[in-house]
Amino acid sequence: DGGITQSPKYLFRKEGQNVTLSCEQNLNHDAMYWYRQDPGQGLRLIYYSQIVNDFQKGDIAEGYSVSREKKESFPLTVTSAQKNPTAFYLCASSAAAGNTEAFFGQGTRLTVV
Amino acid sequence: RKEVEQDPGPFNVPEGATVAFNCTYSNSASQSFFWYRQDCRKEPKLLMSVYSSGNEDGRFTAQLNRASQYISLLIRDSKLSDSATYLCVVDKRNTGNQFYFGTGTSLTVIP
Numbered sequence: 001d002g003g004i005t006q007s008p009k010y011l012f013r014k015e016g017q018n019v020t021l022s023c024e025q026n027l028n029h030d031a032m033y034w035y036r037q038d039p040g041q042g043l044r045l046i047y048y049s050q051i052v053n054d055f056q057k058g059d060i061a062e063g064y065s066v067s068r069e070k071k072e073s074f075p076l077t078v079t080s081a082q083k084n085p086t087a088f089y090l091c092a093s094s095a096a097a098g099n100t101e102a103f104f105g106q107g108t109r110l111t112v113v
Numbered sequence: 114r115k116e117v118e119q120d121p122g123p124f125n126v127p128e129g130a131t132v133a134f135n136c137t138y139s140n141s142a143s144q145s146f147f148w149y150r151q152d153c154r155k156e157p158k159l160l161m162s163v164y165s166s167g168n169e170d171g172r173f174t175a176q177l178n179r180a181s182q183y184i185s186l187l188i189r190d191s192k193l194s195d196s197a198t199y200l201c202v203v204d205k206r207n208t209g210n211q212f213y214f215g216t217g218t219s220l221t222v223i224p
Contacts (some may be wrong), residue, residue: 031210041198042117042216043157050210090156094210101147102202102212104156 002027006105012113013048013078013085021076021108023091029061029103030096032074036060037088039105049074050096052062078110114139117203119215127223130191134218136201145204150197151217153174154165157200160186165208191222 004025013019014033025032034094035043044059049068063082070075074093078085088109119136125218126132138146146163159170162176163184174187184201 033212037216040121042119042218043214044209045213048211088154094212096210098212101162102210102211103157104158105119107156109154 004091004093004103004105006089006108008108010105011108011110013110015112016080018077019110021078021089021091021110023074023076023105024072025074025103025105026072027091027093027103028071029093030071031094032068033092033094033102034058034064034066034074035090035092037090040059043090055082081106085110115215116140116205116213117201117215119201119218121216121218122220122223123220124149125223128191128193130222131187132190132191132220133188134199134201134220135183136185136215137181138201138213139182139201140203140205141179141182143205144204145210146175146184147202147204148173148184148205149200149202149214150175151200152197157214160199188220193222193224196197196220196222 007022032047033048049055049065064078090107091105094102116174144168148160149157150160151157151205167176176185198217205211
């Protein structure tokens with residue numbers, strides 16, 4: 001089955017630690033995205049990548065980092081510089097151009113303890 | 114100003130009712146428009162794309178008004194299973210696709 005997979009589903013992190021969230025897709029999509037969702041809020045764009053080895057900051061990139069070494073993979077690292085990391089993180093992918101929708105993974109719920 | 118704005122609701126309607134949601138977007142260069150549905154603690158899933166001429170999918174009708182920069186979603190004959198949050202999404206397509214989400218409108222259909 002084609003799709004987009006995020007892992008883990010739940011993640012607990014101690015304050016001051018970096019943590020990496022995994023996102024893999026087998027839809028052959030060029031573009032991938034990371035969003036953050038807080039309770040009762042919409043999705044806010046953290047980073048996006050339109051092509052391998054290239055990515056751009058979204059609206060709330062501070063305290064996060066990404067890499068795009070393979071077309072299928074777009075991991076997100078939440079660094080200790082992110083002051084309020086507890087949130088629901090959603091990874092998405094889409095074709096790079098054209099009138100096409102974004103497909104989402106099931107999300108990772110990160111809690112700082 | 115936010116890229117996409119929605120009334121957060123909540124909308125509480127009885128089964129069988131018709132309910133409409135509106136959404137406005139700020140960038141007149143936006144090119145693609147969508148409605149997504151998000152169930153509690155789940156990922157968003159595409160409900161329908163929104164085309165310039167308007168489009169219908171069963172009980173759901175989407176409209177786009179480019180002049181006024183707003184998008185609407187009409188749900189007829191509401192079912193209990195329609196209870197969810199509905200997200201308005203706009204694709205700016207500056208350099209490739211770039212999706213912007215509204216905060217969502219919460220709908221509860223009551224028996």
